[in-house]
Amino acid sequence: MKKIILIFLTVILAVACHTTKPSKILVTTVETAKDLPTDSLAAVNRKKNLYEQHCMSCHDLAKPSSETEREWRKIVPRMAAMINKNGIVVDSKMEEDILSYLILNCKK
Numbered sequence: 248m249k250k251i252i253l254i255f256l257t258v259i260l261a262v263a264c265h266t267t268k269p270s271k272i273l274v275t276t277v278e279t280a281k282d283l284p285t286d287s288l289a290a291v292n293r294k295k296n297l298y299e300q301h302c303m304s305c306h307d308l309a310k311p312s313s314e315t316e317r318e319w320r321k322i323v324p325r326m327a328a329m330i331n332k333n334g335i336v337v338d339s340k341m342e343e344d345i346l347s348y349l350i351l352n353c354k355k
């Protein structure tokens with residue numbers, strides 16, 4: 248069982264390292280997972296990917312720690328509305344996932 252988990256994590260890390268473009272995000276996924284024991288590493292990575300996929304087409308990716316939770320709660324719906332206007336669909340579940348990733352790593 249341990250072996251399977253190890254292989255699983257290795258694959259996730261390999262994929263994450265491969266697909267992640269150099270960005271300004273300094274937070275590592277492992278730190279993130281420690282902060283949120285209820286979320287699996289895979290879940291956090293999925294949210295991080297959504298964030299990177301949808302939040303850097305118009306401007307540089309903002310550092311999650313650049314804003315407080317309160318600010319992210321205001322900014323993300325505004326940005327999601329802008330993305331949807333551009334014809335790319337970010338549904339409420341995706342918006343929630345991006346927001347939770349940002350809040351997890353926000354300015355405390």
Ligand code: HEC
Nearest residue numbers: 301302303304305306309314322323326327329330333345
């Ligand atoms: C359709 C283009 C577009 C996309 C996609 C986009 N943004 Fe923005 N973003 C903007 C524009 C334009 C501004 C500056 C004007 C403004 O603040 O409304 C901005 C500003 C910002 C700011 C600074 C705003 C402030 O009030 O300090 C942050 C942070 C931000 N975006 C985060 C995000 C996040 C997170 C996402 C993904 C959910 C995202 N952006 C996706 C266009 C976009």
